[in-house]
Amino acid sequence: MGALDRVLVQVLPYVPRYIAGETLEDALRAVGALNGSGVRATVDVLGEFVHDLGEAELAGQEYVRLVDAFAERGLDSQASVKLTQLGLKLDFDACLGTMRRLVEHAQALDTLMTIDMEDSSCTDATLDIFETLRRRSSHVGAVLQARLRRSMHDLRRLLPLEPNVRICKGIYLEPPEIAFDDRDDVRRNFLELVDLSLSGNGFVGIATHDEVAVRGSYALLERHDAQPSQYEFQMLLGVRDDLRRRIQLDGHPLRVYVPFGRQWYAYSMRRLKENPAIAGHVLRNLMRV
Secondary structure, eight states: OOHHHHHHHHHGGGGGGGSOOSSHHHHHHHHHHHHHTTOEEEEEEOOOSOSSHHHHHHHHHHHHHHHHHHHHHTOOEEEEEOGGGGTTTTOHHHHHHHHHHHHHHHHHTTOOEEEOOOOGGGHHHHHHHHHHHHTTOSSEEEEEETTBTTHHHHHHHHGGGOOEEEEEOOOOOOOTTTBOOSHHHHHHHHHHHHHHHHTSSSEEEEEOOOHHHHHHHHHHHHHTTOOGGGEEEEEETTSOHHHHHHHHHTTOOEEEEEEESTTHHHHHHHHHHHOTHHHHHHHHHHHHO
16 A cells, blocks of 8 residues: 555545535535525535436536525525536537536526536636636636636636636646646735736635635735625635634635535545645644544
């Protein structure tokens, strides 16, 4: 057993702390608890890279049930979806059609359907689908990763659409010719992306657990005289709850990303193997409990 495998064995028993559970009801309970503490939510049905369009159709149906449940229970939550879960790698047009139906359903219920960003092989197609849908509805969001060198160009491309965009650092390990690998470079690009987003007329989700990035974002919000209707901080379920409380106490709107589903184990294994640093992050957070 290698060193990474040993770390994974130690970490995985604790990963469910970062997942709401396996069922829709588990996710709804987690959202209700977050709302009760003054925190918004966005929910992700775990799954990606489906093998056939039948799986993609089932995933689409699960998202319909999800947003219906938000409306029925009066929950302050949105949904986040990965396009490979809707068949992006199998049939672009079929994926676009499913995503269009989801956005139309979200619009009917006055909520948002955010398209998560995946690895760099998906970036062009993901942004093409987002742009197509955003021209018809404001109820679709996008995600840009500060780790990718291209993201500033992509943000400038999207700004005329007045987008709802989540800025995150990104967890995917990419070749150095397309991605920053230095922490300070990633952080600098993150703050520059937030800065540019605040200069437009859209909405920015500032998704980070990095205290330096949070402080830098505070300064940008003050410089732009940003109002709560223009931004929110976003964090993962179970990660840096101490920082989350500080952001709340400082008066900033905050949303927590809530993943759920039966594929949590496979999802966690993939994420930890793609980026072993996550294992250390999980362990450090466990020490704070």
